[in-house]
Amino acid sequence: MLALTACYSAGAIAQEASASGEVRRVDAAAGKITIKHGAISDLQLPAMTLVYRIDPALLKDVKPGDQVRFTARREAGQYVVTAISK
Numbered sequence: 001m002l003a004l005t006a007c008y009s010a011g012a013i014a015q016e017a018s019a020s021g022e023v024r025r026v027d028a029a030a031g032k033i034t035i036k037h038g039a040i041s042d043l044q045l046p047a048m049t050l051v052y053r054i055d056p057a058l059l060k061d062v063k064p065g066d067q068v069r070f071t072a073r074r075e076a077g078q079y080v081v082t083a084i085s086k
Helices: 002-013
Strands: 015-027 032-037 048-054 067-075 078-085
Touching: 032 078
Parallel strands: 048 078
Antiparallel strands: 015 032, 015 067, 032 048, 067 078
């Protein structure tokens, strides 16, 4: 019963959505990217500029000024980009 509750809680916390925006800053060493984007209703985010965590391997062809499509997820109160493309 406890394992079922833990799985349910994890699913309720993690949300994922796709969006588009403009890259403002890339910090591969810190695993962060700053993106200016419109509202992302699935993540309950208004239009804003936000710093996301990201796997540095996803940043190799991304630079400030790029228009990108990305998938982001909220994990325990933090936002993480899980996929990104120009």
